[in-house]
Amino acid sequence: MQPAPIAPRDRLIVALDLPSVTAAEAMIAKLGDSVNFYKIGYQLTYAGGLPLAKELAQAGKKVFMDLKMHDIGNTVARGVESVATLGATFVTVHAYPQTMKAAVEARAGSGLKILAVTVLTSYDDADLHAAGYRLGVSDLVEARAQQAQVLGVDGIVSSPEEAGALRKIVGHQMNLVTPGIRPAGSASGDQKRIMTPARAIAAGADYLVVGRPIVEAADPRATAEAIQAEIAQALG
Numbered sequence: 125m126q127p128a129p130i131a132p133r134d135r136l137i138v139a140l141d142l143p144s145v146t147a148a149e150a151m152i153a154k155l156g157d158s159v160n161f162y163k164i165g166y167q168l169t170y171a172g173g174l175p176l177a178k179e180l181a182q183a184g185k186k187v188f189m190d191l192k193m194h195d196i197g198n199t200v201a202r203g204v205e206s207v208a209t210l211g212a213t214f215v216t217v218h219a220y221p222q223t224m225k226a227a228v229e230a231r232a233g234s235g236l237k238i239l240a241v242t243v244l245t246s247y248d249d250a251d252l253h254a255a256g257y258r259l260g261v262s263d264l265v266e267a268r269a270q271q272a273q274v275l276g277v278d279g280i281v282s283s284p285e286e287a288g289a290l291r292k293i294v295g296h297q298m299n300l301v302t303p304g305i306r307p308a309g310s311a312s313g314d315q316k317r318i319m320t321p322a323r324a325i326a327a328g329a330d331y332l333v334v335g336r337p338i339v340e341a342a343d344p345r346a347t348a349e350a351i352q353a354e355i356a357q358a359l360g
């Protein structure tokens with residue numbers, strides 16, 4: 125069975141990687157009704173962002189809590205239960221089997237979906253090697269995606285470069301969420317495996333996470349709308 129289609133506008137997730145709730149609220153006001161989906165990560169969470177996450181969800185926006193959880197199973201499970209009370213749509217966990225299993229069990233009965241982070245998009249083969257891994261990026265991403273699927277995880281976060289291969293592994297039942305998106309001409313920053321919005325959609329991504337190209341733009345709303353238009357065009 126194919127999952128319900130996702131509107132092009134809802135496929136753009138704006139990363140609110142900003143230093144304060146005040147800065148985040150100013151960005152949300154600038155983006156207005158153009159953006160429906162926000163990602164809140166470490167920076168904003170630890171700067172008082174949890175009430176904002178709840179407010180956004182209550183206002184009808186979708187919220188992705190990018191907490192990249194990883195701990196003993198019991199601690200992950202209790203954390204996931206707390207995130208579910210925010211009304212968030214997605215939460216990330218690192219793609220380790222114990223962690224994914226605990227998160228999936230704990231989200232049962234809530235509207236929260238678990239996304240597994242396979243390999244961070246700032247990592248290449250040399251970085252993995254330096255961290256003590258034997259596998260290169262593509263092999264480790266594939267192995268972790270297979271484990272995520274078996275454990276009932278709802279979606280996967282990966283570089284758009286892996287989206288095509290991942291689609292073949294996990295089919296259409298799991299959401300593919302890709303950061304590392306750079307509209308043509310924008311700075312790559314610390315991302316090493318990047319793609320334009322159109323190419324990421326063509327590669328099979330369901331949702332695109334975009335931070336700095338939007339929040340650091342002179343006109344964030346126009347930039348977000350241009351990306352949404354590119355997504356719509358890529359979907360045909």
Ligand code: C5P
Binds near residue numbers: 141
């Ligand atoms: O500014 P930029 O568009 O690079 O932001 C990408 C966002 O996606 C950041 O918030 C980053 O933490 C997040 N992310 C990532 N790679 C992953 C998972 C999340 O870049 N594998």
